Amino acid sequence: MRSLTILTLAIGLAAIAPAQAAEHENKETPLTYPETKTVDVVDEQFGEYISDPYRWLENDVREDAEVADWVKAQNAVTDAYLETLPGRDALAQSMEELFDYDDLGNPVEAGGKYFYERKSGGQNQAVLYVRDGAEGEERALIDPAGWSDDGATALAGWKPSGDGSLLAYAVQDGGSDWRTLKVLDVKTGEVRADTVEWAKFTDLVWMPQNFGFLYSRFPEPEEGEAFQSLNENHAVYLHLIGTDQEKDTKVYATPDQPELNHVADLTSDKEWVVITSSSGTDDRYEITLVKVDAPKLETRKLVSGFENDWRLIDGAGDTLYFVTNKDAPRLRVVKTDLSADQPEFTELVAESDAVVDGAMIVGNRLVVSYLVDAKSQLSVFDLDGEALGTLDLPGPGQVGSLSGSMKSDEGFFTFQSFNRPTTVFRYEPSSEPTVWAAPSLPFDPDTVEVSQRFYESKDGTKIPMFLVHMKGQDLSEGAPTMLYGYGGFNISVLPQYKPAWMAWIKAGGVFASANLRGGGEYGKEWHDGGRLQNKQNVFDDFIAAGEYLLTMGITSQNGLAIEGRSNGGLLVGAVMNQRPDLFTAGHAAVGVMDMLRFDRFTAGRYWVDDYGYPNKEQDFRTQLAYSPYHNIEDGIDYPALIVSTADTDDRVVPGHSFKYTARLQALDTGDKPHIIRIETRAGHGSGKPTDKVIEEYSDIYAFLAHATGLELDQ
Missing domain, CATH: 2.40.128 (Lipocalin)
Structure with missing residues (x-):
């Protein structure tokens, strides 16, 4: 069956659809959506006239009262609909039970002390602990529980000094990517006066003798622009302990290339600072070195040109070790000797x-x-x-x-x-x-079966997919299935535990995760096969996964839901437009929905490596062909869809989801619900408190369960 062509699959689906359609099909009373005003905005690009009637919804919800009113009205409709769904409380209870475990992080040893995070069941945020020695008695060092009333302020990174006496840590508020950096005395628990603002996309690197640490930041944004304006002029700074941020030293910046990001690392022998610079998301870097004991921290370029992936492993003296894809699309390990006049890289582990x-x-x-x-x-x-x-x-x-x-x-x-x-x-x-x-x-893992299948995409490429369901479950007639995908930015979607997914599985659903092109599962070729002019391959891979699940009888007819976040939200929006007949329901989370304007906000400019440039004609025409916002068709019945976003998402600004939902509701797209759930004091996902995660996913999965016929315990 794995060698079936897409044509054969399509014929098979057409043959079985009439006989099985009656198994499950929810008849919905059409919802009455809030009326969304339109504006007369038309852009001309490369001879095309692009209407954008919901441009005003791009405005920051915290700064624009009209957008705030729209959000309030949309949430009222969504909340009223969700209140009617059966099993939502049962899902929430199941998720609470499945979150009742210790979520653990790797320990970091410094000066004989071991630092590590643990989030136990019922806790909204992870707590940082320390032990004196690997087997010493633990004590809580930082507990964010008291940082905010709603639990939405999180510990978002930390690094102990070399001797373990001080700890630099990052505070994230409301899910934003912005970080405030602070310093704590490990022995006394006292938070020192040191405070650094406007850090973003940063590591923390302690210098020897604890005199200060390196971090990365952007300039302070203009008033009211913190969650909208483009991120430019990233720089590495040195903060000296006990001084004001205004006195921090700029160690490395590229004012002639404001689009670059710079992140510092340090070899374990504390001899070399290694600064990795990037221009986007395509794992193409330059490497700049700083000798720690050099006067004025002079910099030295090791790798130029933004041609390859370079990841520091560690260093000893003048020998540095890297993972790289230079001359190795599936990557290899190399080393270099910095004492040479012209350091070269020697292969250590071949591709x-x-x-x-x-x-x-x-x-x-x-x-x-x-x-x-x-x-x-x-x-x-x-x-x-x-x-x-x-x-x-x-x-x-x-x-x-x-x-x-x-x-x-x-x-x-x-x-x-x-x-x-x-x-x-x-x-x-x-x-x-x-x-x-x-x-x-909170459950026996041996009662859950994990398997892997391979299926053919439209062009014959074999795509791996994981299937997860309860062991011994009768799938002879299929079961409601949630298909998850991402497919972008060289990110590999690997097996991972998520309590919300497990709640779906324990309720009797099947969970499927497809490893689409655009990810990094098979190296550079796999990534390249799903980006820029090849982006349609990602959608074809996902559509083929849905066809496979139906043809093989794994999912029940009218029982296929799809889910994706961020770039995966774009995926859901695109395939809903291209194959509304294939899917029963979808969840598009924090998605990139307007492909012609994504590069104008916050971190969006980085994504041109995967998506291309809207101001270049070839890229523009590719983007316009699949942009979710621009390709919603009037007069087509769309699957049930819930869109989710958050007011403080400064990674993928919520205007993407707002505009997409407004157009979906305004056109004739059928009677199934097309709603949006907009969280407050939450961002792109990180730092979200557990109680908000449970509330959000019990809503969303109750929506998908209702649409696909998954029966939830009342």
Whole structure:
């Protein structure tokens, strides 16, 4: 069956649809949507006249009272509809139970102390703990619970100083990408007076002797523009402990190239600062070095040209180790000697069929994380590149958060899968990994079956897809199925545990995750195959996944829901337009919906590496062909759709979702509900408190369950 052509699939679907259509089809009373005003805005681009009647909805909801009123009216309709759905409370209760576990983070050792995050069931935000020694008694160091009344202020990054006496940390408020940086005395718990504002897209790097730390920031935005204006002129600064931010030293910037971002790292021996510069999202970097003990922190260019991916692993003295895709589309490991007049890169671990996903050095061992058909594998090498074998993992899943040091014989990594929350493993070169911390699970993972299938896309490309459902579940007549996808920015969608997904599965639904082109699962070729002029491949891959699920009888007729976030929200909007007959319902979360204006707001300009430039004709015509906002068709019955966004999303501004929903509601798109759920004091996703996540996804999955016929316990 896997070799069926798309033509055969289409014929098969046409043949079975009349007989099975009666199995489930909700008849909805059409909703009355708020009337949305239109404005006379028409742009001319390359001879095309583009109407944009909802341009006014791009305005910041916090600054424009008319947009705020529209949001209030839309939420009123959405809330009233959601109140009618059966099983919403049961879903919320299930999610509460499934969130009742310890969500763990990798420990970081500094000065004999171990720092780590843990979020236990019922907590809205993770708490930072510290132990004196690996087996010492833990104590809470930072608990964000008291930072805001609604739990929407989060700990968003931290780094202990080399001796573990101080901790720099980032505060995120309301889901925004902006960060406020502070410093804490680890022994006393006192928060020092140091405060840094307008940090964004930053790491924290302590300099030796704790005299200060490096961070990245943008200039302070104009009044009222913090959540809308383009992010430009990123720079690396040095903050000296005990001084005001106004005295911070600009270490590295490129005023002649304001579009570049710069993020600092430091080798474990604290000899070299390594600054990675990027112009977009395409993993093409320049590398600039700063010798820590050099006067005035002079910079030195190591890699120029923005041609390849370069990821620092670590360094010892003048030898630095990197993962790169230079001359290796599936990546390899190289090293360089900085003492040479013209440093060159020497191959340490050659490219293979598997894709390098990350690496760490622990003492005298190099541990490389590979992707093999979207599943992780850990291989070990010595520092001369000789292969020493692979490490045992609990099963098919995702390895993440590799953290090791050439100065230590101890490293850590995490592992998770669709049916297993994060477990933290400790690795020593002399032995197999051991469990450092594991959650007490709210369910038996062995009762959940995880399998992988491969199906053919429109052009014959084989696409992997994971299927997750309760073990022993009778699928002879199919089951309501949620299909998830992303397909972009070289991001690999790997097995991961999400309580909301598990609630759908435990209710009797099937969960499917397709590894679409545009991601990084098979290296640069896979990414290139789904971006720019190849973006349609992503939509074809997703549509083919839906056809496969129906033809194979995995999903029930009228039982296929789709979900995607951000670039995945764009995916949902695009395929809803292209194949409204195929899907029963959809959830488009924080999506990029207007492909002709995405580059005008906040971080949108970075995305041109994947989407292209709207002001270049070839890119414009490609974008216009699939832009969700511009391709909604009048007179076509659309699936049930819930759009979700948030007022403080300064990654994908909510105007994308506002405009898309307004047009979908204004045109004749059928009687099924097309609603939008707009969260307050929430952003693109990170930092969202647990209670808001449960409330949001019990609403959304009750909507999808009702549309697809998934029966929820009352």
